[in-house]
Amino acid sequence: MKLIKNLFIISLLNLAILASVLFFTPAPQTVPIPQTALSSEKCVIVIDGLHYDVTSFRNQHPGGDVFVCGTDMSTLFHSQHPQSFLKKLSKYQI
Numbered sequence: 001m002k003l004i005k006n007l008f009i010i011s012l013l014n015l016a017i018l019a020s021v022l023f024f025t026p027a028p029q030t031v032p033i034p035q036t037a038l039s040s041e042k043c044v045i046v047i048d049g050l051h052y053d054v055t056s057f058r059n060q061h062p063g064g065d066v067f068v069c070g071t072d073m074s075t076l077f078h079s080q081h082p083q084s085f086l087k088k089l090s091k092y093q094i
């Protein structure tokens with residue numbers, strides 16, 4: 001009987017410890033990141049030796065955000081698009 005009583009006290013103590021650990025553990029701090037900040041970093045790519053700032057275009061591109069900023073994307077561009085599409089990029093040239 002005494003053993004059962006001791007076991008009961010121990011399990012109550014364990015519960016109390018668990019409850020206090022849960023109570024005092026601070027919730028992880030989450031910092032909301034605005035969606036615009038995720039893709040607003042300036043993104044410049046090179047096609048056929050010319051530089052394009054695609055920072056705003058990368059969100060509008062029908063083929064999705066395929067851009068690897070700071071790289072020469074000529075091969076990928078030409079593999080997916082006719083040469084005439086370069087004209088559509090002219091406004092982004094810097």
Ligand code: HEM
Pocket residue numbers: 047052054061062063064066067073076077080081085086088089
């Ligand atoms: C995996 C690579 C790519 C895929 C799958 C892809 C896919 C597409 C698709 C499906 C379209 C729409 C085509 C249409 O309107 O007939 C498009 C348009 C376009 N893409 Fe890509 N693209 C890729 C890479 C690129 C790259 C590297 C550039 C460089 C800036 C680029 C620039 C453009 C431009 C300027 C347009 C025309 C947008 C417009 O009509 O307003 N694409 N792309």
